[in-house]
Amino acid sequence: MSSDPSASSGAPDPSQWEEMLRSLFGADSEEALRELRARGFDPQALAAGSGFQNDPQMLQQVLDQVKRLLSASGGDPVNADVAHDVARQVAVAEGDPVLTAKQVREATDALSVADLWLDAATELPPSGGTRTAWSRSEWVEQTLPAWNALAAPVAASVADALAAVLRDQLPEGGGLEGMVPGLPPGLLGGAGPIDPTQMMRQLGSAVFGMQIGTAAGTLSREVHGATDIGVPLLTGPATVLLPTNVAAFTKDLDVPAEEVRHFLALREAAHARLFTHVTWLRGHLLGLVEAYARGITIDMDALESSLRDVDPTDPEALRGALSGGVFGLHSTPEQEATLLRLETVLALVEGWVDEVVARAALPHLPHTVALREMIRRRRAAGGPAEQTFASLVGLELRPRRSRDAATLWSTIDGQVGSAARDAVWDHPDLLPSTLDLDDPAGYFTRRDEVSEEQSDVDRALAELFKDGDDAQDGEAPKG
Template identity: 75%
Template sequence: MSSDPSDPSGAPDEQGPSQWEELMRSLFGSDSEEAMRQLRAQGLDPQALSSSAAFQNDPKMFQHVLDQVKRLLTATGDSPVNSDVAHDVARQVAVAEGDPSLTAQQVRVATEALSVAELWLDAATELPPAGGTVSALSRSEWVERTLPAWNILAQPVAASVVDALTAILKDQLPDSLGLGISGEGFPAGLLGAAGALDPSQVIRQLGAAVFGMQIGTAAGTLSREVFGGTDIGVPLLAEPATVLVPSNITEFAKDLDAPEDEVRLFIALREVAHARLFTHVTWLRGHLLGLVESYARGITIDMDALESSLREIDPTDTEALQGALSGGVFGLQSTDEQKATLLRLETVLALVEGWVDEVTARAALPHLPHAVALREMIRRRRAAGGPAEQTFATIVGLELRPRRSRDAASLWASIDREVGSSARDGVWDHPDLLPGTADLDDPSGYFARRDQVTAEQSDVDKALAEIFSDAEAGTTDDDAPTEAVDGEQPESGPDDPTTPA
């Protein structure tokens, strides 16, 4: 770089070097000068970067880069998902198409719809209201409320992917940084402020950042599509609550023949029905999340596909890594245990969606003229999914779509006709009572199969009772051997083998 003052293009920028010196000091501490010397020896002059027009014209951009680099290299903890990155990306994606603050009118209309829905639903189910807060949320607020659940859902798969990244890139990362450092680790002088980091640790931080970007992208995109807190069938709110996202409901209603008020009330019915189920069936939330986690932990990574996708990219480029991981890196092999877990998960998701579908329709029909059409529209929407759900499938390894929700709705309607809504809702009392795939295949035969199971269980109980009864009878006083008194031998009968000849 020229220092001739008559050459404005080559004159060092007064702001640039001080900014990069700040960066060096923040990352390398007292060893910043040594770090600069080693970087120049490798042909990378950090001071030359200060001539970038972007940094000269936009100091805020430099500060953003500085904060991101510091956050990445000084990240602590063993989580495979960088929740800070997920949060930042999700907020950016959520507001990309606009996210104005809700007006008082929007909040009032949404909360009133939820209150009316509670009253109508009382006639369709014995489960009481969920309680908790009643809210209207902007897209950004929806992200804030649900992002912790997304991070938890993605962690099992993220851990597997980060391990795979570490195995593939551990020898590639140091050279890609242009530092010529061996795979044994970075010199202490190069990361003095954060402590010496070896390539594996850097890769794990990069992997966590990439997964954070993917989670943020999925959650941010979903925030522009969802209507409340329960749209995907898995509870995303940790506490009992009912919420609506008015901006998305308005957008959805534009393409429908039904009035927006009807659309809002129908969606509010679905939200409060989900909330009642997840609140009062206390085992359900943990059961669903446990099945997701169990399935995700068994997912295998296609190492060949992953290595191929990483071959032509810079592993320090988090956006390139994100694209590589979105190209299908999950192995196709599924163990019998994986298949069984996936079947149970899909069945429970269908049962949840079918129950909500049935009680919502029963509550809406007396009040909403377009209830039948709205029910079919929501069914198709849930069955088809959307771009955000597809993105979520790439980061969790499965699609959270209720493939058999229509069959499940028919089953719940059949149970209601036979025994009433109270007994129908009582099926949720314990996971062992839930219908299975055979019941979805043949809803009309549910009670016959249940009676058969009950009869078989009764036979087993009867057999066990007889066994225990016989065992107790075999140890009564009449059958007990006569004890010797004062050293005498017990009396023996003529046929007793102990009788002397």
């Protein structure tokens, strides 16, 4: 039986306290500890006087939290480390079993077959990337950088707002002493002066990291591949299936598991073809998301109200406060135009995939019509993670008009064939508009009118240039 009083009381011994403090102060630990002892605080006394002597784990959490605030560096609006840690925790919360060799083989085989079937439905060639199977954790690792980038513009705006609203909650002089109950004066002396505004930005960055991590981790339990969100999340070509999620999706369906797997593989491969070979599409989509997010206004009154009673040293409390409506309710005309363009492109992507996959699947999969309708409803309804992302970035990544877009692509295919249908993706200026989604049958009439107007302009320009050439040759211009 130990005679150490700290062991019997449940508190750590002095060496453990010293180790915690050395971890907190880093390179300045020896100087900080000497200063503490000079002021009459030794590790044992600190343990007894901190208020956490019966809960050393709680003090460790507080010290770790303060250390992160003091050591955070860089100006990124989203704390990628926090996002990563939270996303991994959420991803495995409901289990993330290691994939078996059989699951990997079934997934890659389905993706290979999908490319063969798609060759008969679209002129766009296979993406050419790897075909693989991922666990939920692997999905998080591969897609999280894209989520951080998507949230960065609005995160920067919220960080500015946080700095403005929470600045007044700091103690006089801007120091951290007194913000953490139980820490004696001088404890943080070795850490140097703390800029309150910078600390608020770091808090905001950590809060957004939590939000992004939660959204990405939740999505990792819902998605079937790397592309079915509708926004390209990978920088290079690849097709992926998540066997665990595919199996969960199949469980409640009265459809053979193999058929479901092939249908989802078709969707994944079709998205990958589009994002790979329509080279401008990825940048165009992400540019619209960024333009929209940068135009978001922060409702300062709502933000201040939600944060009024929040402890500024508690990132979890901040995360809860920022989950509500801190975004301005009134969009500018420029934002509304950007949002309309974004929603139209998202719908066109989803509609093209929907139409191409249906054509590729019908000769091979008996339940194509039912599976198509099920995916349509699933995409239209969204899920908790998409709602979280909407509250986080102020943007819903659900194509509201994908059915109209699918009808439009079918109309184009029926009149001019799949080659001309796919050629519409050659340039963003060729993309159908919201008018075309409203009236798919009138698409070609409107295109003919635009073509006629362009021809008139071309003829007028040609005549103008001809007159100019005649004048240079000494002939008087006509008219």
